[in-house]
Amino acid sequence: MDWFSQTLLSHSAIQAVIIICLICAIGLLLAKLRLRGISLGVTYVFFIGILAGALGNYFVPDKPLIDPNMLDYAESFGLVIFVYALGLQVGPGFFSAFRKGGTQLNMLSFGVVAVGTLMAMTFFWTGHFSLSEMMGILCGATTNTPALGAAQQALKHLGLNADASTAALACAVTYPLGLIGVIFALMLAQRPLKRIEPEQTKNDAEDEAFIASFEVLNPAIFGLTIAEVAQMDNNLFTVTRLWREGKVLLPQNDTVLQEGDRLLLITQENELKSLTVFFGKRDTTDWNKNDIDWNAIDSHLISERILITKPNINGKKLSSLNLRTRYGVNVSRVKRGDIQLVARPGLILRVGDRLTVVGQKDAIKRVSAELGNTVKTLDEPNMVAIFIGIVLGLLLGCVPLFPGMSYPVRLGLAGGPIVMGILIGAFGPRIHMVTYTTSSANLILRSLGLSMYLGCLGLDAGRDFLSVVMQPQALFWVLIALLITFVPIWIFAFVGVRFSKRNYATTAGMLCGAMANPIALSYVNDTTKGDKASIAYATVYPLAMFLRVIIAQIIVIMSC
Template sequence: MEWLSSLLTEHSVIQAVIVVSLVSAVGLALGKISMWGVSLGVTFVFFVGIMAGHFGLSIDPQMLNYAESFGLIIFVYALGVQVGPGFFSSLGKGGLKLNMLAMLVVLLGIVMTLGFHWFTGVSLPDMVGILSGAVTNTPALGAAQQTLKQLNDPAIQQSDLALGCAVAYPLGVVGVILAVIFVRKLFASSIFFKKSDEDSHKKTVVMGFLVSNPGVSGKTIQEIARQSSKKFVVSRLWRDEKVIIPASDTVVREGDCLLMITTEGDVEALTMLIGKRDTRDWNKEDIDWDAIDSQLVSHRIVITRPEINGKRLGALRLRNQYGINITRIYRAGIVLLPTPDLTLQLGDRLTVVGEESAIAKVENVVGNAVKDLDEPNLVAVFIGMVLGLLLGSIPLTIPGISFPVKLGLAGGPIVMGILVGAFGPRIHMVTYTTISANLMLRALGLSMYLACLGLDAGTHFFETVFRPEGALWVGLGFTITVIPVILVAAVSIKWMKIDFGSVAGMLCGSMSNPMALNYVNSTVDSDTPSVAYATVYPLTMFVRVIMAQVILMLFL
């Protein structure tokens, strides 16, 4: 067994790979354990690394630095590519209010961090590490570490950031959940919880309607749509036992049966508008749509042509040119109502109803080359990371700072990832990867980074925790987690009249806390938390990574 002992303890390339792999494997396995509905996921790799470092397991410092840096680069770049397509649209009118509130959460955390630094005497690097753990944001921790390396001050212990993050992280995860529970209890009687129930009706459903209202008989579908404020799509129209694909100028007659896609909340209003509701359940998963009518078929096709990315559905004029109907659009597990003003993205899956030959023509228009998506374009990934590192190396002059500032290993790749994800398809750069491929890249990079980070921090972790300042760090981190969440929640619900589901999702996104989002989704019967989370996550992630660096550069 001596050879096995030497393989784990004597520094070499093989030993470094084995140690990092073992720490990652054990951490990922333990991260699946759920307690009270909460699990740490990949973050458990960090704590396994700390334990391994505490018991003396180490790897060559150069190998440690390389694996930690490369893992961080892969993770933040893949993260940027993921959030890129929705980054700039999240800043639009619909998400502006939520993003402003999320920025308020970020600002309060920064102010509290600086205040605690000045009033308690905890060093600024330690406080930045505590802030990163309190808001469960490891990319910000990596960015701050790279900034300290740029400062090149030997008096600064870079591992202090990781120690502060490790101490604050567990209560950072739990603290958001506890704060959300407190807010729910505090505002349980508020009418805005009822509004959250109304938002549960935004789920997309398929309903059948029998035309019996003389007010709509003899009108075109376009005229009916103008007459109603509700959004809907007419998928099929049955008349005299024949089915047709209706166009906007199709005239509706009494006795027609319309198969419509709408939202749950609009069903009653459309029933009053059209006449009667069909009693059949059209939302069962086992419906054979192709067997419903012999003339038409239903196919799901994928947008793979880069030039379609960013275009509005109505601008393609697919219904008018090919006589088909798009009934649903699937994006990241969410069903979207295919309205003409919906902006399409690469990877969207369209449910198309029409004749076989017409659907084949639509496939040529949007691509449907699923193989192109299943095989990630690694050339674009590596080029993007190179460009991100070049961007991170550009010196930037900021007033008040005596030396040039660089985005570094974390800031440069995440900015470039966002830009590539948002604008790459417009320059015919295939940047789309499947959700599983992107998750693989992110999980691989984050596991490598957290394993090395834990190994580095583990040597002095317990010495720090069991000192008097260790308890102080835990208290400061928990305060930074809970207070901004409660204050912004109160402002959002009480004064800005935003429903609880959106507020809870926004808070989870602003704190980069998917574990808390899982809890919220289990308690709110709608998809509003997930939508709000996705709306604020890109901007807050970007701002936290940049601000972690700016705080050190301005105040250290």
């Protein structure tokens, strides 16, 4: 068995991969355990990493468990994969979310950053903690290693190398509590927030398509074409069917509306009241049930979902395809991921979108051939775009934001890839860049990257964790870190839900982004529906991280 012990104990690439994979596997197995329906999820990987690091240091004190260079590489690569895949996931909805309240979310996250920093400086001004200790505690409580790196660089630049080591030690002790502290703070706040959550936000679906039917009773629109009516009203809607004298018609832009016509519309739920006033009357039929047989509504028209798989369609506007004019069909809605979008003319199409098309059977076949509709084509993600995006993200993270400074601020290893992922996910189709990945492929990338990152982070912190925790001073570090973690979260969780009228998922995602805590985001995603938390996280994360990095350097410069 010499080969076995040599493989596990001798530093090599194989040994590093085996140990990291074992840590991830054990942690993910424990993640399935639930206490009263609650699980810490992938956080267990971090704890198993700490345990492995502590045991390795106990049995072999003078030798790290795995090669430090391998550990640093695996930790960095895992983080890059996670944040880039997260950026790709939320990129398509990032800028629309920013227009619909992203500025407000960033102001809330700025408040989280400001309150936490002010609390840390208040404790420093009392004289009980040194500046280096307080910077380490602040970075650990907010799980922000780029800010720690920036603070250490500033301290070393001022010749305070010992203080830089103290900051790293304080961060190592408080970092695990910062990771899980956000989760526990959200656990304790979830029920109270749900009780005060405004009713209109609980099923918030501003972007999603809603199906409704209306009867034309408004004399002001009698005799007008559908195109003229659409220009008169500012509401977003698409007319997909028209009932007249017991017959079903496929409406065109030049179809003239008559009194008593019944229209089937695709719109957004928040437009219903104004559309009811505009058309005259809304009927009570619920068209949003999953069990509706659309092809049974009329005999000569069928409804079919067509998958876009041809790259040449990627990045084109729906109106540029002229499907209604060329084939006599209507596109009623577009499904992108788990979201149903209204098929507005200016909607930019992406590979992977599913178009609901209404029309004659032969016409729909021709539309299907033009768009592709070949599921097998999407089985393989565009890996070239993924690797190029990661390279561009890393380069972006290395660009000095303020070149004139002696130690310029950078977005770093986490900030650059997530910003690039967002940009490519949002604007890639506009330059006909196929960035589509299936939901399962994106989830695998995110899970793999986060597990690697946390396992390696735990290994790194576990080596000195037990010895440092036993020191009396460490207890005060932990208590202060818990306050810096809990207080800003509770304050702005209440402000976000009560005063900013945000739902719990969006507020929680914003808080996770402001605290730079991907583990807490994973917990929120497990306990809420949809991508609202992830979109809010990505909306505030770049600015919040940037602020923390700059503030860390400014505090050191101003206080020394």
